[in-house]
Amino acid sequence: MNNRKILVLALIFTLAAGALFAQVYKPITDLQRGVDEFSSAMAKALPFNSTMGLNWSDAYIGQLIGVPPHFGVGVFLGSTVLDSGDIKTLANAMYSDVPGGYSRLPYPGFGAEGRIGGFLLPFDLGIKIAALPSVSDDFDLHHFMVGGDIRYAILKGNAALPKLSLGVGFNYMKGGIGIDIAGGQSYEVETGKFLELASPRAEFTWQTLTLDIKAQISKTFLIITPYLGAGLTHGWSKAGYEITSDLKYDGATLNNTHKAIINGALNSAGLEPIDFDGASGFSSIIKNTQWGMRLFGGLAFNLSVIKIDLSGLYNFNDQSFGVTLGTRFQM
Numbered sequence: 536m537n538n539r540k541i542l543v544l545a546l547i548f549t550l551a552a553g554a555l556f557a558q559v560y561k562p563i564t565d566l567q568r569g570v571d572e573f574s575s576a577m578a579k580a581l582p583f584n585s586t587m588g589l590n591w592s593d594a595y596i597g598q599l600i601g602v603p604p605h606f607g608v609g610v611f612l613g614s615t616v617l618d619s620g621d622i623k624t625l626a627n628a629m630y631s632d633v634p635g636g637y638s639r640l641p642y643p644g645f646g647a648e649g650r651i652g653g654f655l656l657p658f659d660l661g662i663k664i665a666a667l668p669s670v671s672d673d674f675d676l677h678h679f680m681v682g683g684d685i686r687y688a689i690l691k692g693n694a695a696l697p698k699l700s701l702g703v704g705f706n707y708m709k710g711g712i713g714i715d716i717a718g719g720q721s722y723e724v725e726t727g728k729f730l731e732l733a734s735p736r737a738e739f740t741w742q743t744l745t746l747d748i749k750a751q752i753s754k755t756f757l758i759i760t761p762y763l764g765a766g767l768t769h770g771w772s773k774a775g776y777e778i779t780s781d782l783k784y785d786g787a788t789l790n791n792t793h794k795a796i797i798n799g800a801l802n803s804a805g806l807e808p809i810d811f812d813g814a815s816g817f818s819s820i821i822k823n824t825q826w827g828m829r830l831f832g833g834l835a836f837n838l839s840v841i842k843i844d845l846s847g848l849y850n851f852n853d854q855s856f857g858v859t860l861g862t863r864f865q866m
Contacts, residue, residue, distance in 0.1 A: 561628055563722040563730060563797060567806040569625030570819045573739075574774045576617060576853075578823030580642060581743035582770030583850040584615045585680060585706040587644035587859055588663040592760040592835030592844050594698035594751040595688035596659050596865065598652045605652035605659070607842070609863020614643045615848065616855045625776075629720070629737070644859070646680060657688035661704070675713035675738065682706035684747065697754035706745045713738035724797050728785045735780035740820070743772040755837065763832035770827065775820035782814045789814040827852040840864055 588611050597605035616639040646665030653659055660683070667678040684704025692698035715736050721729040751764035784793035789811070798808040811817045833846035842865045848857035 560721050560723045560729060563724050563800060564804045564806060565624070565628040566722060567801055567804075567809070567819065569628040570775050571807065571821060573625045573776075574772075574821035574823055577741050577743075577774035578770065578772045578825045579827070579850070579853045580615065580617045580855070581708060581741060581772045581774070582706075582745040582768045582825070582827050583829060583848070583852070583855065583857070584642050584644050585682065585708040585743055585745050585770075586747055586766060586768060586829065586831075587611065587613050587615070587848070587857065588646050588648050588665075588680075588861075589650070589661040589682065589684055589704070590751075590764065590831050590844075590846055590848075590859070591650060591661070591861075591863075591865075592753055592762045592833070592842065593755075593865075594700040594753040594762065594764075595657065595686060595691060596650055596652050597691075598654060598657070600654045601652070603866045605866055606650065607863045607865030608647070608649040609842070609861055609865070610645075610647050611663075611844075611859050611861035612643075612645045613846070613857060613859030614641045615850070615857035616640065617642050618853055618855065639855070644680075644857075648861070648863070650865075657691050658685055659688075660685050667710075675711070678708075678710040680706065680708040682708075684749075686751070692754070697752050699752045700750070702747075702749045702751070704747045704749075706747060707743070708745075709740075709742040711738055711740040724784070724800050730789075730793075730797060731783040731786075732778065732780040733783075735778050735816075738777045738779075739775070740777065741772070741774040743770050745770045758837045760835040760837060761832070762835065764830070766829045766831065768827045768829065769824075771822075771824050773820050773822040775818065777816065777818040777820075779812075779816040782811075782816070825852070840866060 646663050648663040650659055650661040662683040665680040684702050686700040686702035688700045690696055690699040720732045723729050746769045747766055749764055749766035753760055753762035782789040794811050801808055809817045809819055828851040830849045836843045842863050844861040846859045
């Protein structure tokens, strides 16, 4: 199975399988508790994943104006992981479950990247981009990321000293998975009264903007460059779901009175309200802002102008980890 198709949540695949319409109905409050946990989990995972790429082995690549000029272009592929315990409530609320009992789920990352050396002052600039358009009509998977950074060399490195740099950058990432669900779902709002969905289409969406501050040290020994870095990230994230379906409440077409009853029940439970699109669907997108800290490092193999990086990443926020493999042409 293509890793990109399991992107953030394996639970999406299970929405089309099993008994989606059960004898024991889920309360509407379960759905909103689920999206709250989902948003919290994504607030930890998204900024971490968005920092993949541009973690080049050389802490500083040199000046653009020189002999030779210093620049590079390449690609990277990797994955971070997501704690599935944080999303089980949402899966269960949708009459499903995280398959296989896995405690960690992969969140792949990929993209193209480039870096050019600065001029006059010892700095370099990097940019990265990744895009995955919708896969199909019945399974809509999309992903987009763009980012950039600037690094200033505190030490430019020589035969005895390592390279040491401080950097700052911004990353923007958004994505989503949509799938048509056969049958219907019902959520109990009041005793014996239900919000009813007919053959719904569900889409999970996420988005993050991150400010990334990092420090890195590296030293080349013949054809090998070990490196180590630390990053401090501030992420402005939001995540949630959108449901498209003909909606009924207690057998009647949903109206404003019904919406007030539903959101009143959620408000009484201290939960986020639902945003309704008339009687044709609803959504709930929750925002989260969070600081995070990570370590990254690894080894690069320098084969003339071809560099191959193998990196590891660790997220202190949720004790998750990641790996990346990158290759590039670099002068």
